[in-house]
Amino acid sequence: MQPKISSLADRPDMLERVVEMADSWPEFVVQDLVGAAHFPRIATELPEYVLFAEDEQGEVVANAYSVPVALGTESRGGRLPANGWDAMLVWAFSDLRRGVRPDTVSAVSVSIAPQAQGRGLSALMLAAMRDNARARGFREVVAPVRPNAKHLEPRTPMEEYAHRVRPDGLPQDPWLRVHARVGATIDSVAPTSMTVSAPLAHWRRWTGLPFDTDGDIEVPGALVPVRCEVERGYAVYVEPNVWMRHPLCRG
Numbered sequence: 001m002q003p004k005i006s007s008l009a010d011r012p013d014m015l016e017r018v019v020e021m022a023d024s025w026p027e028f029v030v031q032d033l034v035g036a037a038h039f040p041r042i043a044t045e046l047p048e049y050v051l052f053a054e055d056e057q058g059e060v061v062a063n064a065y066s067v068p069v070a071l072g073t074e075s076r077g078g079r080l081p082a083n084g085w086d087a088m089l090v091w092a093f094s095d096l097r098r099g100v101r102p103d104t105v106s107a108v109s110v111s112i113a114p115q116a117q118g119r120g121l122s123a124l125m126l127a128a129m130r131d132n133a134r135a136r137g138f139r140e141v142v143a144p145v146r147p148n149a150k151h152l153e154p155r156t157p158m159e160e161y162a163h164r165v166r167p168d169g170l171p172q173d174p175w176l177r178v179h180a181r182v183g184a185t186i187d188s189v190a191p192t193s194m195t196v197s198a199p200l201a202h203w204r205r206w207t208g209l210p211f212d213t214d215g216d217i218e219v220p221g222a223l224v225p226v227r228c229e230v231e232r233g234y235a236v237y238v239e240p241n242v243w244m245r246h247p248l249c250r251g
Contacts (some may be wrong), residue, residue, distance in 0.1 A: 003061060003121065004054045005128045008047035014060070018052045019043050021060045023111040026221030028206040028237060032194040038089040042067060042108065045096065048136075049105070051128050053121060061116035064125040065109045066133065066141070067092035068102030080243040084144035084190030105133035107143035123178050130182065134248045141246040143184070144193050146239070147173040150223040155216075158189045158223070158240040176242060184244040193241035200228070203235045211235055 008015055019040070030036070042065050043050050053062040069091045072078045081087035088106040095102060110125045133141045150161055150173065163186065164172040171177045176186075200211045203226065207219050216225035217235070228235040 001056050003124070005051055005124070006054070007132065008043055008050040008052070011052075012047065014052065015043060015047075017060050018050065018063050021052075021063055021111065022113055024114050024117070025111070026206075026219075028196055028203070028219065028226075029194070029221070029239075031196045031198060031202070031206070032086065033196075034086040034089055035194060038093055039065070039108070041093060045093075049132070051125065051132060053125065053128075055116070059113075061113045062121040062125050063109075063111050064107075064129045066105050066107050066129050068095070068136075068138070069104050069106050070095050070100045070102050071104040071142070073100070080142060080144075080187050080190070080245075082190055082192055084193035084241045084243060086192075086194050088142075088144065103138070105129075105136075105138050105141045107141060107145075122175070123181075126178060127182065130246055130248060139248050141248060142187070143179060143244045143246065144190050144241040145176060145179060145244050146193075146223065146241050148175040149173050151221050154218050154222055154225050158191070158242065162186060162189060162242045176244070179244045179246070182246065184246045187243040187245050190241045190243055192238050194239045196237040196239075197234060199234055200230070203228075 008018060046067060049066045051064045052060050055061050067088060069088060107129060110122055112121045130141055153161060162176065166172055170180050203211045209219065211217060211228050212230060214228060214230050217228045219226050222237060223239050226235050226237045
């Protein structure tokens, strides 16, 4: 049975259940300060861009967040920003505050509840996000994609990793491949898509690792190593993502 997909604008009564759905994001990833400041606002200020799926028991098993942005302004020039995920969140709420008309929808996240993974829900939610944008009159969805197998190769440059393809021409990475299958193409790498800078005590708590040596530390779930500065008492994670463009046909 196909899950039922709704938006929070249509089902505001589901707000708490959607935002509190369990997910499998590494703990350190959600410590990005831009994300912490803006991501929770999407559900309350842009509920029509928050989709969720319910299974046959009415349990929320997936959600998909996106934001409308004005990408084609004179200052932005239609270019996708190097500081991808963070930039899109800042731009979206800046545009909303100033009443700037959006021309593009940016994906923000697709999350699947741990017990529902492996059922093809990621592709279903991506399709729903595209359909939602199309229904609202947009011609393009852009996505700062976090390739979901890149963490297995943290020292491989993202530019090299993102452009690896299988014999059939599709990306080697599974999540990039889901996007490509519905017509998305790689635009560029966003080298500073999100940044997490924190004291070593926080990194030790988040990861269970000692963080007691200077240099690049490989952290489970991280797409690139985390830079550790023991004498200075902090570590910094700068995550690259892959910008993909989804043209939306009419009808």
